[in-house]
Amino acid sequence: MSEPRVFHRQVVWLAIAAFVGVLFWRLPHVANRDLVVYETYNALVEVDALVRREFVQPVEDDRLVEGAIHGLLRRLDPYSSYIPATAGDRLARQTTGEYVGIGVEIAPGARGWTVIAPIQGGPAEQAGIRADDALSAVDGVETERLSMQSLEDLLSGEPGSAVRLTVQGVDDPEPREVVVTRSRIHVASVQVADDALSGADLQAVQAAAGIGYLRLAHFHSGTGRELDAALQRLDEKATRGLILDLRSNPGGLMEQALEVLDRFITSGLLLSTVNRRGVVERFEASGGAHWAELPLMVLIDRHSASASEIVAGALQSRGRAKVIGERSFGKGSVQHVIPLREGQGAVKLTVAYYRLPSGRILHRTRANEKTDAWGVIPDETVGVAGRSGARSDEADPVLVRAIEMLSGTDGPPMSRADTGRSLGR
Missing domain, CATH: 3.90.226.10 (2-enoyl-CoA Hydratase; Chain A, domain 1)
Structure with missing residues (x-):
């Protein structure tokens, strides 16, 4: 990492610490709350430094920041999430009904991430994915702790590429694996x-x-x-x-x-x-x-x-x-x-x-x-x-x-x- 980037990051964290310090001085009636906030971010700064100093491989700033944001939002509810600048296809899905994927709607349920319904005629339906199938893994990655956006990222990809799903229906005695080929999806409203x-x-x-x-x-x-x-x-x-x-x-x-x-x-x-x-x-x-x-x-x-x-x-x-x-x-x-x-x-x-x-x-x-x-x-x-x-x-x-x-x-x-x-x- 270049010296200017290190210096810039240190200045940012020092500015945050100084700002919180001003809050302590100006707003004593909320000092307890601000102390918790300060200590939380102080721990984040310490972990950031530890990772950069000790982690076995080099790390990128963007990946660390994105991971921290994902983690913060994931603690709120299943519907809050971070959308990276590169995820334009995800916004297109929400606003136009067009995207590249497998053609399936998912939601959190008692059995984990669950298929609401495969889109009629889409790749998932053609591959045998059914409503109420619990989705436990995508290409071997367990979905239990994933946010909705992280799961959608795994399901998305290039047209013609394949993705391996581990699913289990309500009446299935064991999970089954299904390979689905991604394609461009248009959802007729x-x-x-x-x-x-x-x-x-x-x-x-x-x-x-x-x-x-x-x-x-x-x-x-x-x-x-x-x-x-x-x-x-x-x-x-x-x-x-x-x-x-x-x-x-x-x-x-x-x-x-x-x-x-x-x-x-x-x-x-x-x-x-x-x-x-x-x-x-x-x-x-x-x-x-x-x-x-x-x-x-x-x-x-x-x-x-x-x-x-x-x-x-x-x-x-x-x-x-x-x-x-x-x-x-x-x-x-x-x-x-x-x-x-x-x-x-x-x-x-x-x-x-x-x-x-x-x-x-x-x-x-x-x-x-x-x-x-x-x-x-x-x-x-x-x-x-x-x-x-x-x-x-x-x-x-x-x-x-x-x-x-x-x-x-x-x-x-x-x-x-x-x-x-x-x-x-």
Whole structure:
């Protein structure tokens, strides 16, 4: 390492120490807290010096700093992470729905990192990866202590390259190894029945006169536009009602969830967020809803998370739709991507919790996970035979039940009044 770089690093740490010393002098009422901070950073400086002096191989400043940031954020929650300046593909995945990878959504679960769902037709699905598979290793690297971003980095790579996964299904007696070839993935945000369903499921929707079906697979920057185009295609068919299928939807951009809600709710509160200081930010309908009178059924399952929970929960909370299926995942926290100075990447940090119009907070924590105080709870719980669209001789019971409720085959057809008119709440 050059002398100027060593000198620069020493000056930085001395400046930090001097700043903390000034805090001691100027703010005696918080001296105890500042002492803890000072001692913590003092230990970090000592470890930094020890590593540079004694570690068996030369080390790079960038790697040490990046590792320290990763470690700090990993202690917060599974959703806060460091995004290096070189990880542009990761941001593209979050905003555009396009990236290079294996086509799988993952989330933390009781069995460790778990597959929410493989993307339909993607490399992971073709290789035999299934929903609810626990992912214990990637190319021999154990995933237990990895952050979400570190795991995504392992799964990403060049198109055509292979990655070896160690996975175990709920009913598998032993883990199995699966080799998946990476490719460029495009996640279609909105699909009509002809594109999303097959077999008995598609036949069930086609036979339901006046009922439309849309699957929302993800919320990225084009979701609102895709939804408008899909609704235009269904305008004449969906005269009696619409099924919004949010099952296995891991979420995405909050702004796009609000755009979806704005198509179906005319006025009033759609969502609010509350931060650590109790500051509440409210998001209201724009008044331009073109399908505010269309009866809605929303399908969710235990893998419906984040933005999909916003849509399902807000439509239910406002009395705008009935929700059926399984209780949702319970990921109701807000992450902001905050750029660091001088091109040093960015930090994705949890800064607030979502709150539905009813006041309910969606987020599941260790403190509330054994209660009913998280997630979206369906109006009617229906057993799941697998993801909607699975190739089977028997139609998905959740989809069938939604069609029954909209068409009135088990009673009077559901009307706009049945989903509630309390738009001012």
